[in-house]
Each structure stands twice: as structure tokens, then as C-alpha cells.
Amino acid sequence: MGMTVVEKILARATGQRSVKAGDVLEPRVDLAMSHENAALVINQFLEIYKGTGLEPKVWDASRVAIIFDHRVPAESSKTATNQKKVREFVARHMISKFHDIRGDRGGICHQILPESGYVRPGHVVVGTDSHTTSHGALGAFAFGIGATEMASVWTLGFAVNVEVPATIKVNVTGDFLPMVGPKDLILHLIGTLSAQGANFRVIEFHGPTIARMSTSGRLVICNMSVEAGATSGIVPADAETVHYLREEAGVRDLIDVVLPDADAAYERTVSIDVSQLPPQIACPHTVDNVKPIDQVAGKKIQQVVIGSCTNGRLDDIAAAAAMVRGKSVASGTRMLVFPASGRIYQRALDQGYIADLVRAGAVVMNPGCGPCLGVHEGALGDGEVALSTTNRNFKGRMGNPTAEVFLCSPAVAAASAVAGEITDPRKGA
Amino acid sequence: MAKVVYAVGDDISTDVIYPGRFMATVLPTETPQFAFADDAVFNNQLKNRQIPPGSVIAAGKNFGCGSSREQAVSTLKGHELIIVARSVARIFMQNAVNLGLRLIVVPDLEASLGDEIECEEDRVVNRTSGRNFATERLPSARQAIVDAGGLIPYTRKRLVERSASPR
Numbered sequence: 295m296g297m298t299v300v301e302k303i304l305a306r307a308t309g310q311r312s313v314k315a316g317d318v319l320e321p322r323v324d325l326a327m328s329h330e331n332a333a334l335v336i337n338q339f340l341e342i343y344k345g346t347g348l349e350p351k352v353w354d355a356s357r358v359a360i361i362f363d364h365r366v367p368a369e370s371s372k373t374a375t376n377q378k379k380v381r382e383f384v385a386r387h388m389i390s391k392f393h394d395i396r397g398d399r400g401g402i403c404h405q406i407l408p409e410s411g412y413v414r415p416g417h418v419v420v421g422t423d424s425h426t427t428s429h430g431a432l433g434a435f436a437f438g439i440g441a442t443e444m445a446s447v448w449t450l451g452f453a454v455n456v457e458v459p460a461t462i463k464v465n466v467t468g469d470f471l472p473m474v475g476p477k478d479l480i481l482h483l484i485g486t487l488s489a490q491g492a493n494f495r496v497i498e499f500h501g502p503t504i505a506r507m508s509t510s511g512r513l514v515i516c517n518m519s520v521e522a523g524a525t526s527g528i529v530p531a532d533a534e535t536v537h538y539l540r541e542e543a544g545v546r547d548l549i550d551v552v553l554p555d556a557d558a559a560y561e562r563t564v565s566i567d568v569s570q571l572p573p574q575i576a577c578p579h580t581v582d583n584v585k586p587i588d589q590v591a592g593k594k595i596q597q598v599v600i601g602s603c604t605n606g607r608l609d610d611i612a613a614a615a616a617m618v619r620g621k622s623v624a625s626g627t628r629m630l631v632f633p634a635s636g637r638i639y640q641r642a643l644d645q646g647y648i649a650d651l652v653r654a655g656a657v658v659m660n661p662g663c664g665p666c667l668g669v670h671e672g673a674l675g676d677g678e679v680a681l682s683t684t685n686r687n688f689k690g691r692m693g694n695p696t697a698e699v700f701l702c703s704p705a706v707a708a709a710s711a712v713a714g715e716i717t718d719p720r721k722g723a
Numbered sequence: 724m725a726k727v728v729y730a731v732g733d734d735i736s737t738d739v740i741y742p743g744r745f746m747a748t749v750l751p752t753e754t755p756q757f758a759f760a761d762d763a764v765f766n767n768q769l770k771n772r773q774i775p776p777g778s779v780i781a782a783g784k785n786f787g788c789g790s791s792r793e794q795a796v797s798t799l800k801g802h803e804l805i806i807v808a809r810s811v812a813r814i815f816m817q818n819a820v821n822l823g824l825r826l827i828v829v830p831d832l833e834a835s836l837g838d839e840i841e842c843e844e845d846r847v848v849n850r851t852s853g854r855n856f857a858t859e860r861l862p863s864a865r866q867a868i869v870d871a872g873g874l875i876p877y878t879r880k881r882l883v884e885r886s887a888s889p890r
């Protein structure tokens with residue numbers, strides 16, 4: 295019996311010829327990523343060394359990445375002090391993959407890693423962030439862990455106690471309708487599988503629709519795989535992956551592609567034909583509460599958010615800019631745009647997208663997580679309704695447990711900002 | 724015997740257990756004050772120490788879904804609560820094992836607020852309803868971390884072993 299792509303990656307990372315779902319392994323880690331929560335990782339890391347008489351030392355400083363994104367620039371003195379402590383640690387341990395609060399090379403961790411060429415096909419990537427699943431878009435096995443587990447990885451260089459997950463194969467066929475895309479596909483899939491349908495599983499994406507999809511789109515579907523509970527989403531690397539790594543991420547060295555065997559053992563296969571799929575909306579307060587847009591169209595909204603590690607890339611901002619160009623955000627509605635990285639922000643400036651958005655009344659903010667996790671700018675008032683291209687709509691997610699968050703694609707978000715209510719972008723704003 | 728002091732349904736996310744706006748607070752000694760912060764009644768009971776250690780939160784499926792924030796575990800551990808859930812999201816389960824939060828998976832659990840629960844080796848007994856429910860065993864690899872007292876002592880042991888016999 296053959297292996298799935300994740301089984302193959304884990305076999306390589308443990309030096310074994312073959313592994314299968316259910317095995318427990320200790321794979322070496324190629325990249326270990328944290329954001330501001332590195333402050334907690336550092337605390338736990340130093341705790342591990344206590345009483346051992348050993349000097350605390352990160353196993354391989356070149357494989358540790360730390361990116362400030364969740365609360366940038368700091369929203370409080372407490373955060374600023376945490377960030378300061380992390381900077382000191384980074385300097386002492388000579389961690390080079392560090393992205394501070396900067397307009398040029400700063401941004402959201404799940405955008406910085408791919409665009410900087412830090413993630414390669416076949417890598418084992420761990421991150422102290424649940425959306426680390428994103429990096430499966432480049433053919434890596436990438437999964438979220440807690441801060442203490444990261445401290446253990448920093449110490450040992452491998453992840454202890456990793457169970458090889460079973461894999462669900464998702465086969466996607468058909469061409470998207472205009473104004474419909476990867477976000478609608480993944481919302482539909484989460485609605486089909488449920489919020490726990492892939493818990494402890496990997497989702498491996500296949501099919502002609504995926505083959506034609508850009509890396510940006512693949513990042514969307516892998517990013518949100520965790521919303522079905524998945525350990526990771528993964529798109530086996532192909533010509534598009536190599537193209538992205540060469541052209542966008544500037545990778546010059548050998549790219550070693552790991553592919554699943556033709557006779558790999560999947561737990562089950564789900565087939566989706568997207569050719570008639572309408573825009574999808576995830577309604578409060580769970581991401582699997584997904585409806586086609588005509589069932590929620592007309593709902594009044596007070597805030598629109600375009601950005602996040604899910605939909606803050608250049609194609610997302612381009613779609614939003616095209617939708618609002620020459621129009622105006624409805625009065626009574628606020629439109630907030632936050633590009634996923636400094637590089638994307640600069641390109642959006644060069645292309646004139648930022649001007650289109652600002653002229654229409656949008657507020658364009660600095661790259662980072664922004665209002666996505668309800669800690670920083672863009673909190674919601676009591677009972678307010680937000681429509682957002684982010685990935686979570688849990689109660690309280692945008693900072694107010696009495697508010698409601700609906701999730702959608704950038705095209706839907708922008709058309710709705712102009713209308714002041716949830717609007718199908720195909721009907722014209 | 725332990726009392727169910729809080730009963731919740733399916734898909735309770737870490738945003739509900741520990742809202743994102745308190746994430747600047749990271750130390751396990753400081754996180755307990757924000758447990759279920761958006762539910763003022765329960766949060767106050769916890770803060771005012773009206774909930775005895777060893778009390779039970781009964782939950783539905785997919786408890787702890789969403790963000791990987793470890794505060795969602797340390798905040799509950801700080802009050803020595805026991806989580807009895809029909810199922811638990813992967814990262815939350817791993818964090819619970821790593822930090823030593825007591826977590827029992829009971830696929831058919833039926834328990835309501837105020838019920839008296841007995842947690843035994845292979846089953847949970849609801850003394851109030853008189854019904855028994857089988858528990859799911861932790862995979863052995865996770866049990867090894869629990870037995871070591873959590874991931875910090877477990878990794879410390881591995882570190883010391885390694886430095887004693889360099890590869």
C-alpha cells in the first residue's frame with residue numbers, strides 16, 4: 295500500500311522507508327515559527343533548562359522564525375514589553391528569520407513565510423498558530439502547536455509524540471463562476487465536513503481546479519482547513535509551486551518535490567464540482583454555518599474587513615479595488631483594509647489599488663492581523679454586524695461577544711461595503 | 724465525586740474560553756483571571772474562588788476548537804478544573820496534555836449543570852442520572868507525557884539524557 299503525501303514527508307523526516315496513519319513519530323523540524331506568543335515560548339523554554347545546569351540554546355537558530363503580526367504596532371505597554379523581550383532573545387540567540395514591525399518586510403506570519411521562501415515542499419513546519427496549516431499550500435506538512443510544545447522543539451529539534459494523521463482526499467473539478475473562487479470553495483467544504491469533520495486528519499487537495507489554482511488561492515484553502523478541525527491541509531507540489539518559489543519567493547537552490555503514491559491509502563474521498571457554486575457566507579457563530587449568498591443577502595452591515603492571512607494578498611486587494619473603483623462605501627458602513635505584508639502593500643500602492651480603495655472611503659491600515667482577533671484596531675460595538683474576509687466568526691472574535699461576524703470572499707465583502715448590506719457581487723454593486 | 728459547575732454545547736472555541744483581547748497576558752500564573760471572561764457570572768465565580776478545585780466543565784463536541792493559544796488551557800488549569808467533553812479539538816488536547824490539564828473524552832456524555840460526576844479509570848459515572856459512560860483512552864504517546872508530569876519535565880528529561888550521551 296502506498297503513502298499519502300504527509301506519510302511520505304514524515305517517513306523522510308524520521309529516516310524511515312515507510313510510515314502509516316496511526317504511527318507515533320518524532321519528526322525533525324525544518325521550520326519552527328512563532329509570532330508575539332514567542333514571549334510565552336521563551337518563558338517555557340527557559341523553564342525546561344531550569345535545574346539542568348545547561349546553557350539554554352535553540353537547537354538551530356536558522357530554522358526558527360519569529361514574525362510580529364498579531365498586535366502591531368503594539369496596542370498596549372504590556373504587548374510592547376513582550377515584544378521587547380522577544381527582540382532581546384532574538385539578538386542573543388542570533389535568530390535570523392525575524393520580521394519586526396516594518397513597512398517593507400513586516401507582515402502576517404502566514405504570508406511572510408511563503409513569500410520569503412522559508413517553506414519548501416516536503417518540509418515539516420510547526421507554528422504556534424493554528425493557521426500554520428496555510429503552508430501546506432507549498433507541499434509542506436505544516437501544523438499548529440502550543441507554546442510549550444514549541445519550547446520543546448526549540449530544545450530538541452524535533453516534535454515529540456506526533457501521530458501520523460489519516461488523510462481525507464478532496465478532489466475538486468470544474469471552473470469557478472465569475473466572482474467565485476477559493477474562499478467560496480473552502481467555506482463550502484467546511485460546511486460539508488463540519489467544524490470537526492477533519493479533526494486529527496489531513497486534507498489533501500487534488501483535481502483540475504486545484505491544478506489551475508494560484509499559490510495565493512491554495513494558501514486560502516489550506517489556511518482554512520483548520521476550520522474543519524484538520525491538522526493540516528496540503529496541496530502536493532507541482533509546476534505552480536515551483537513557479538511561485540522561483541518567481542515570488544526568490545528561491546534559487548534545488549526544489550525537491552514530494553508527491554503521494556498513486557495507491558496511497560485515504561480514509562475517504564470527497565468530490566466537489568465548483569462549476570455551479572454560488573458565493574458562500576459563513577454565518578455567526580461557527581465557521582461551518584455556511585449558506586449560499588442568496589439566503590443572507592440584504593443583511594445590514596456596519597463594518598467590512600478585507601485582509602488577514604486568509605484574504606489579504608494582492609489578488610484579494612485587486613478584486614476589492616476593482617469592485618469599489620469610482621464608487622463610495624455606504625454611509626453607516628466602515629470598510630477596513632489591511633494588506634497581509636509590506637511587500638503586498640507596496641505592490642497595491644504601485645498598482646493604484648490603495649488609491650482606489652481610499653478614494654472610495656476605505657481605511658487602509660498597516661500590514662498585520664488587524665481586527666481579525668479582536669485585540670487591536672477595528673473592534674465592534676454592541677450588537678454590530680461585520681462582514682469579513684478573515685477566517686473565524688466565533689463569538690467575541692472581533693472583540694465583542696454581542697457582535698456578529700459573517701465570513702466571505704473579497705469580492706462579496708467589497709460589493710457589500712458599497713451597498714451597506716450583504717450583496718451578491720454578480721448583481722453589480 | 725465532582726460537581727458539574729459549567730455545562731456547554733458543541734464547538735466552544737478558545738476565543739470563548741480565553742478571549743483574544745487578553746492575549747498580551749501570557750504567564751500561566753496570570754491567565755486564570757480571564758477564564759470565560761465574556762461570561763461575567765462564571766468568570767466572577769472563578770475569580771472569587773466559589774468554584775472548588777476539581778470541579779467539572781461538561782462540554783459537547785469539538786471543545787477548544789480554533790486558535791492554538793495555550794492561555795485557554797493554562798487559564799482552566801489555574802482553577803484545577805476537569806474538562807469532560809464528547810470530543811476535543813486536536814491542538815487543545817495536545818496543550819492540555821502538555822500542561823497537565825485533566826481532560827476526559829466521553830463520546831456519549833450526558834451531563835447537566837449541578838450533576839454529580841465520578842471520574843473512574845475507564846468510565847464516567849453520572850451519580851445524579853445514575854448513568855455510566857465509557858471514556859476514550861489517551862493514545863500511549865500522550866500518556867507518556869502525562870505520566871512525566873507534563874511536557875516541560877518530559878523535555879527536560881530528554882535534554883539531560885541527550886547531553887549525557889552526545890550523538
Ligand code: SF4
Pocket residue numbers: 363364402403404423425602603604662663666667684685
Ligand atoms: S490574520 Fe487572524 S487568523 Fe491570521 S494569523 Fe493573524 S490573527 Fe490569526
